Amino acid sequence: MVASFISILIPFGLTWVLAIFTFITKPSVSYVIQFFFCFFNAFQGFFIFLFFIVFNSESRNAWNFCRESVSKDKMQSTATQARTNIHAAMMAVSVLMVFVIWSLSVSEVISQCPPSSGIYLRHNGNCYTNGSYFWDQSIRPTPLECVLPGATLNGGQWIGPNGVVPCDSGNNANVQCNTGSGANLSVHVNPSGYLGTDGDGQYMCCLPTACSDPNTNIIFANIFNFAEIKSFTVADLPSDMTVYPQEYKLNCTKIGHWRYNISMSIGSTALANYTNCDDRSITDNCPGTVLVSSTHTVRYTVNIRWDGMNVSSGSISQSTTGDQMYQCRVADHPDGNEVRIRNVIIKVPATAPSSLTEVNKTATTITVSWTALDSSDADGYVVNVTSDTDTMQTVQAEGNSNNIVTVNGLIVNTTYNVTVRAYQQLLGPATSAISVQTSSIYCSSESIDSSRGTFVWPETDSNMRA
The missing domain is CATH 2.60.40.10 (Immunoglobulins)
Structure with a gap:
């Protein structure tokens, strides 16, 4: 029995050793580690069965004794066998479900990337849609590819905030371009440096021809250094205007560098303000929702209540009239090299009818x-x-x-x-x-048929008249 306990510590302990390494941000390594972590977690019950039933002599002896005893009673044996078959079937179904779910998740990724047609972005084996965000540190080791399936390159381009990115030689704001097979242009930040200040912003990829060609295919990517605001949106705005006060949410999603400050405000009033956030730390992280750990993509939410005069969030309140303009601010910490600001406006009538x-x-x-x-x-x-x-x-x-x-x-x-x-x-x-x-109801004795009812209203009753 002691040997069984010691033996099972190996797969059980290995599970949580793997859990530590799931924080590795490189997808090619992270996906393998996450697969084995899920595998060992899902089969813990199976390992217990192996070490405490199959490989344990006491359990085998007890099992054999039960079989001999049960054989004396055929009906009992039949019932026991039926229960055993049910348990075995349930275990088989459970294992099959785990395998099917894992297979579907893998096939979903494969089926979406690469697409069979249309221009798209690809990084680290994953495909991205138009306008996606890429931290400069993530495209230093692995280039960001722009691909058009089934086409041949004929003067395609990457154009950034500082102009055309030169391909196969030179750089622009430390961004370099390389040509690939077919219609494939990749850009990356020189591993020996970082994205230049004037290179921070939106990049346009054009395939298979130059961006000046009106028939070319275009897709956009945002390449940034430090931390960036991926989106700032309003959620759950009311559709039923008869419910009052009104409630909704502000969602500000940050991506990039793990050290930062973030705040959301209306006018000069901060509705939420978090400083010294560190996405890598358990103790210094701020109360956001992690969306993608490998790119440090975190969403922060503020719940808003509007009573017609004041915007409030928790104990914080600010009076306002007309359109409500909110601001999300993200700054890398502690240097403050990049301060990102995004605004969102909610339309509200300023005056009454x-x-x-x-x-x-x-x-x-x-x-x-x-x-x-x-x-x-x-x-x-x-x-x-x-x-x-x-x-x-x-x-x-x-x-x-x-x-x-x-x-x-x-x-x-x-x-x-x-x-x-x-x-x-x-x-x-x-x-x-x-x-x-509202009006009163008038009744008179002339309107009552006394032969068909039990009530007669006296015409002289002044209480029944307005």
Whole structure:
């Protein structure tokens, strides 16, 4: 038994030794290590079965004794065999599922790269779409390829922020170009140096001809040094404008150098501010979500709440009117050689509609109208109807020209306060409230057929008249 424990420590321990090396960023090495890590993890139960059942003499003796005892009772043996078959089948299915899932994940990568047609980017065996980001340190050892399947090179080019990148000799901002077979042009940063300051930015690859040819194929890549903002976007903007306050998210995704500071703000108010971040460290890393560990791609999220007057995130609040402009700032730390800034704007009406007026009312409805804003300032309107008893009806009217609304389902002879807000991506300020009282219901004795009911309304009852 002791020998079994010692033996099983080898595959179990090897699993977590491999886990340490999964942080290697070179894909050709990382993928192999991750495969074996998953393999040893998935088959731990199988190893236990081998060392504690198959290779253990005590277990084998006990198994043989059970077989001899069970053979005396055929029915018992049949039931036991059935259970054994079920367990064996379940184990086989589990192993098969692991293999199938692994196979599908591998085939998915292979089927997507390379594509059969169309210009594309390739780096370290992976294919990338138009506008992808590449850290200069990642294309120092391994060039970034631009490929057009089935074509022959005829004057293709890479053009960067500082002009044409020379191919097969020379460099531009320390970026060099090499021609490959077919229509293939690769660029890389000279291993002895780094990307020049004037070479940081967007690069354009044209294949198979020069970029001046209107019929050439074009794809863009962003090559940068230190850290860069890959994207800064707004997520989960509300589609139902009747829900209030409104909530949404800001997502800023950083890529590149592992040491940096990152913040998100509106105006001069920081909604999130993280300093001394280190993606390699467990203790100094900041609360972002790692998307791709090999390229240090990390997403930071801020949850926003908008009440019509103030933008807030947690305990931080900032009053604002009109469009909301947010900023994400990333700076490599501690040198601050590159400071990246990206802005995003959320459209919000700056003013309320005017001339809110009662048009009509009944015992259970109110109809109001207002003067619409310019078409560039509103995508629609929301009408809110409230009473002293907190009864509320909210109606969303889509379209800028829709400036009259009827609110149904109200209570007879009740006073309501009515306001209107315009909206674009978010709700704007509300109009001043107008007070509207729904109509009363009038009854008279002439309208009652006493022969068909039990109630007779006296005509002289003043309580039944407005």
